[in-house]
Amino acid sequence: MQTADILFLLLGLGVFGFYLGRGRALAVANPLGGIRQLHSLPSYYGMHIVICALIPSLLLFGLWIIFDSTVIDGLVMGSLPETITPSDNASYSLLLNKITNVASGIIPATGQPQALVDASAYKLYLENLSRWSLTTLVLMVSMSGLVWGRFKVQAKFQARQAVEKVMQNMLFGCACLAIFTTLGIVLSVLFESIQFFRSVSVYDFVFGLEWSPQTAIREDQVGSSGSFGAIPLFAGTLLVSAVAMVIAVPVGLMSAIYLAEYASKNIRTFAKPALEVLAGIPTVVYGFFAALTVAPFLRDLGNDFGVSISSESALAAGGVMGIMIIPFISSLADDVITAVPQSMRDGSLAMGATQSETISKVVIPAALPGIVGGIMLAVSRAIGETMIVVMAAGLAANLTANPLESVTTVTVQIVTLLTGDQEFDSPKTLAAFALGLMLFIVTLLLNIFALHIVKKYREQYE
C-alpha cells in the first residue's frame, strides 16, 4: 500500500474513532441521567480515542519511513558474498546505487554478476516485505488504540485532562522545534567541518592567504595542490558588505529621520510602504538587476572615464545589496527614533534649537544604541546574502580592497562548491561546510549582540 493511502486510512480511522467515542460517551451517560453525569464533555471522549488511535501509529509510521531504507540497504549489503563486498565508502555507495538501479529496472539485469542480481532481487523482496508489514503493523496499532480508547470511555474517566495533557506536550514539542533546528544547523556544519579540518588545519584555513579549492583527481596532476586559505573570501565579503553599508546606512537612516520627524502624514503613508517594497523583492531579482543592468552600466561608465571597472565588480554587487538593505535599516531606525520620548524633543526645541539640531544632538544620540543594533543586524544580513553576489560578484578569490575589481565572497564559494558534481566527502565539498560554520558563527555573534543592544535600549524608554 502506498504511504499516502495508509495516511488516508489512518485519517478515516481517526474520524471514525471520534464519533465512536462521542457516541459511546452519550450511551454511557444516558442511563445515569444525561451528560451532566460525565466527567468531561462527550467530544473529549471522542478526541481521546482519536489520540489513542493515531499518535502511536503515526509515530511508528514516521520512524519506519525514516529508517527502513537504511535497514534494507544494510541487510542487502550484508547479504553480498565476501568476494564483492566493497572495502571503502565510495565503492560501497557505488555498488548500492547499482543494485538499486538493477532492482528498479533502470539497468537491465542481463550481463550483471549473479551476486548483484540476487542482491537486487533480495532488495525488492525486502522492500515489499517492509511495505506490507508496515501497513499491517500500523493498522493493528491504530485499531488496538481505538479499542483501548473505547473501553476507557466511562463516566468517571477524566477525558479532558488526558486530552489536554497530550495537547500540552504537542505544543511544547512545536516550540522546541526552534531549538532542534539550531541544534541541527550546528551539528550539520560542525560535523562536516571537523572532517574538513582533519585534512586542512584550522590555522591554514582561517589565516591562509590563498583560496583555490582544487583537489587532485590523479596524484600527479598539475595545480592540484588545493589551498584553502579563507582570508581572500573574508576580505571579499567584507568589501562587498562595506560597499552595501556605505549606500544603505546614510540613505536608510536619513529616510527614517525624514519620515519620522519631518514628513506629513500623507507623505509618510505613501513613502513608507513604497520603500518597504524593496524589502519584499526576492534577492534573485536584485541579482539579475545587478548582473545585467548595474554591472554593465558601471563598466561602460568606467570606460567613458578611462577607468577600468570589472563587470563583476564589488561595486555593482555591493551597491545593489545596499539598495536591498535600505528598507531594513530605515524601518528599524524608524522604530527606535519614534520610540524616543517626545519630551526630549520638546525640551530641546524650547531651548531654541532648530529641528535639525534637535535631531542630531538629542534624538539621534538617544536612539543611537538602537540604531547601532539595527545596523549590525543589517551587516549580518549583508554578510549572509547569497543570490546577489552569486549572480553579480566574481568566482576567483582576489585579495584586494579596490571595489572596482572583482572579488568573491564566502556565500558564493559555498554555492559553487556545493552545486557541482563532486563526491560528498572530498575536501572541496567539506570546505563549503567549514565556510558555512564561519558564516554561522559570525552572523550569530552579530545577531546576539545586536538583539541584546536593541532589547536593552527598548527597556530604557519603556
Add this chain to the structure above:
Amino acid sequence: MNNKSQVLSKIQSSLARRNRAEARFRWYGRMAIFIGLLAVALLFIDIVSKGHGAFRATYIQLDVRYDQALVGIDNLTDAEQLIAGNWQALPKSALRTYFPDVSGRSDKRKLYKLLSNGAGFDLKDRLVADPSLLNRIESVWILADDDIDTYYKSWLDGNPYDARMSDKQVKWIHQLHQEGQIALHFNSNLFTRGDSREPEQAGIRGALMGSFFTLVLTLLLSFPIGVSAAIYLEEFAPKNKWTDFIEVNINNLAAVPSIIFGLLGLAIFINVFHVPRSVPIVGGLVLTLMTLPTIIITSRAAIKSVPPSIREAALGMGASKYQMVLHHVLPLALPGMLTGAIIGMAQALGETAPLLMIGMVAFIVDIPGGFSDPATVLPVQIFLWADSPERAFIEKTSAAIMVLLSFLIIMNTSAVWLRKRLERRW
C-alpha cells in the same frame, strides 16, 4: 549693555547659517527618500522594459502538408511510430515550398534555422489531435527560432539586433514580413511548458508547479507548527530558563542567513534521512524551518493583541485553559496569524539560496505532478535562465521575474487587506 547686544548680534548672525543647515538637513532627508523611491522605480522599469516582449513570440505562417511518406509513418495510433517519425521533415518541406529558389546545403540549413527546432513536434501534436489532417495541407502559424524572434522584435522596434543573423535570413524575414506571413502572437508556451535549452520553447509552467507543491507543503507544516509554538510560548510557557532559551533560538533563527538552512537540509535531510534530492518534499521541509520564526513571531504578536479581559471572561465562565485558548483567543488572533503566514509564504516563494543547496537547481524539462517529482521553483528558474548565455533568455528571465513579482504583490497586498479588514482593534 554692549556685551548683551554683542551676544544678540552673534546669535542673529549665526541664525542664517543655522537656518541654512536646517534646510540642508531637510534636503538630505528628501534626497534619501528620493533615492529609495528611484531605486524602486528603476528596478521595476528595468524589469518591465526587458521582459514585456516575452509575452509575445514570433510565429511564421506556412502551408504545411502532413505528408505520410515524408514522416515515414502509416499508423497514427502506434506510439513507437510516432516517436520514430521524421517530424522535422514537415516544417522543412514547408519552408522549401515557400522559398523554392533556395539551394545549396548551407543556405538550406540557414533556411531551416528560421523555425524553432521543436516545430516538427508541435506539428505532430496537431496531427495526433486531428488525424484527418493526414496528407492534407494546412496553413499553420509555426514558432520561430529564438534568434529570429529577437531580431524580428528588435527590428519592429526600429533597432535591429542582427549579430546572430545572416544576410539571407534577414532578407527572408523581410520577405515574410511584406507578405504578412510573420507576426507576433501571444506566447502561450511561456505558461504551458517546462524548461528547455531552446529559449523559444522554454516556459515557466514546471517552475510554477514546483513552487506550488513546495509552498503547499511549507504552509501545511509551518502554519500549524508555528501557531502551536506561539500558543505555547504566549499562553502556557512557564517563565524559566528553558523558555528563555527557546525564545533566544527563535529570534536568532529569524536572522540566520538562508543559505545556512540549505546546508542543514543537505546534511540532515538528504545525507542522514536520505530524502531524494531536487524534490518539493525536501524543499518544503527546508523552507518550513526557514519560515517558522517569521510565523511564530507574528502569531505571538497576534495572540498578544487579544485583550486579557477575553481570557478572564472565558475562565470566569468555567472554561478550561485550553477551551479558553481554542474557543476564544485563537479565533480572535487568527487574522493576524494568517497575515503572518502569508508574509512568511511570500518570503518562502522568493527564496533561492537554500534550494540551490538541496539540488533544486537541476535542469528539469518535465512538469512536476506531485510532491516527490524532481522539480525546480520559480526563483531558481530565474537564476538558471539569468545564467544562460542566449540573448533571448534575458527577455524570458525578466518575464519570469514579472510573474514572480506579481504573485508576491498579490500575496502582500492580500496580507495588508486581510489585516485591515479582519483585525479587530480593542
